[in-house]
Amino acid sequence: MGTFIVRRLIASVFLLIVVAAITFAIFFLLPRLAGQTTYNLATQYVGRNPTRSAVLQIEQQLGLNKPLYVQYGHFLKGIVAGEHYSAGPNTVYCPPPCFGYSFKSQLPVWPQMASDIPVTLSLAIGASVIWLVSGVSIGVLSALKRGSVFDRAAMGVALAGVSLPVFFTGLILLELFVYKWNLLPAPTFVPFTQNPWKWAENLILPWITLAFLYAALYARLTRAGMLETMNEDYIRTARAKGLPERTVITKHGLRAALTPLVTIFGMDLGLLLGGAIITEFTFGLHGLGLFTIEAIQNQDLPEILGVTLLAAFFIVIANMVVDILYAYIDPRVRP
């Protein structure tokens, strides 16, 4: 088991290096293949009215005129060991993990992202707890009472949940709970460490909005998985042993039915940690999602590159955790 985890870790690091290379290539190699010169590239990093000398200076500073592998080496070195950037007259040290330096905002990329991570993290984790608990329990109940009024109602709501966009449900909730009934504050982010109650109070609407979408999906998945599992031969065996029905369902049924959900949950959570763009935008929460939108609007390449890599990092980590968890859950895949 130990060697398996180590092997999986090494594979993840390798995967991240590949992801970094591909991302890097998209931003620095593709434009060149498309006929852009290094001068053109450098132009994007200088403010609105680029002078020729400023552009050349940037080209020099960013090392855009150096061979690509040297640039990639610099980029990796920045992430691992930090990097110095000469911004204007003074040199700025960007500590590791340095995802680059934004010449548009005159700031290193990482600290900006770092301050947004808690927002996205709070949003994703809170929502995931809600959707996991509600989605799975509704799915299980639906499967056990297949064809009942509850099943039909739940699956109807689930269909709505999958179909309704977040910006619709989110705005409705905002209008009702915040503006009409004044039950909740308009969401602003309060760090958990500062005031856990306020943290939850502010985030409850975004959580519910986001969770509604996923809970619907998970309820349907759980229901399907549960229905399939309860028809398995080993469930019949468990019943034949004279186990109480509750034990049959939870110990034998759920355990097998929920295993595939682990994979999907890992991927979903990993994806969300890279920024719940629409939810953050709807509620005006400045997390990685809003950061991404702003970076794209400003065409701030280092920021886009940084957030892309960070999102990839979360997904790779989520994948790794899922793999390790899987080995723990299912003895058949244990090495």
Added chain:
Amino acid sequence: MVGGESPRQGDGAGGRFARRRARHRSSMELEAHATRERTGEAEPSGMLDIRDLRIHFPTDDGLVKAVDGLSFTLDRGRTLGIVGESGSGKSVTSLGILGLYNTGNAQMSGKIYLDGEDIVAASQARVRELRGNKMAMIFQDPLSSMHPYYTVGDQIAEAYLIHNKVGKKAARAHAVDLLKRVGIPQAASRVDDYPHQFSGGMRQRAMIAMALSCDPELLIADEPTTALDVTVQAQILDLILDLQQEYDSAVIMITHDLGVVAELADDILVMYAGRMAEYGSSEDIFTRPGHPYTWGLLGSMPRLDEVRQERLLSIRGTPPSLINVPAGCPFHPRCDYAARTNGRSENEVPGLRPVGPGHLVACHLSTDEQRRIWAERAKVAS
């Protein structure tokens, strides 16, 4: 071979019949008598007494009559083979005895007396207490019938823990003990293995250990050797036989393989379309079968003790749909001899008729005619 003197591998099986016959069942009869006095009207006899059992499943296409009026009894220490094609109601009968259809949308009627207690009428909680405890089942495919996520030991100990007031340690020791008993080498370490780490034969042994964990009085084996290698099949059958003698339990062996029942069964019940076609001792069924369906089954069985025929005889046609069971004798559309009954086979459901001591046949052919046709068939075959 004239007259079908003995079934396949006749010597061993014959010896077993004799051994089994000799056994006393006086204690059983006393117990049955006691129950009779208690209940008054019903008079359950034997350790398992099934009367007019019907298990129907309503579906969108109609009512599936999986089991339709089945009656038989079984005593402690005896083995009953239930034989029939797929869809003849064998497995449904066994799951019904275990009380697994008391819930859900199945319609169940009739009586299943286990030691005088009616399982059909009993509460679900009571049936659950009996299940896995007093009656247990060995399933067909041990890989899919065992939970992939739990160790073999856990799965064996599970029933023991539920039905007995014991701790986890005792249950585990019991599991190791059972694994030893069913012939798993290094049982003490293999108890922590998962099913996928066992070979097919070992998995079936573990499955048997699971069924035996509470010393059941009634053991139902549903095609216990179908998923196994031929070499392993014999070992598993021997194991079941040995354990039966050790525990003195009643065994129902469900199979479509007549070779298996020839090996093991004292009595054989031939099922067709959810009903009993023929019932008798193994000798009755193999040496003087009375039902054309039984003839067909015997004719389609490959035999090593005979000159090889051009091809095996198969029964023409397919088993009937259990929603639209043919009127009259359910077997008549496939029967070569239905024409000899003056139309009774098409119109009249044949009742069970004794043709010898303890030998019942549901067929309109007269006993003499049955004997004559069987003798002819046996002559042709030899």
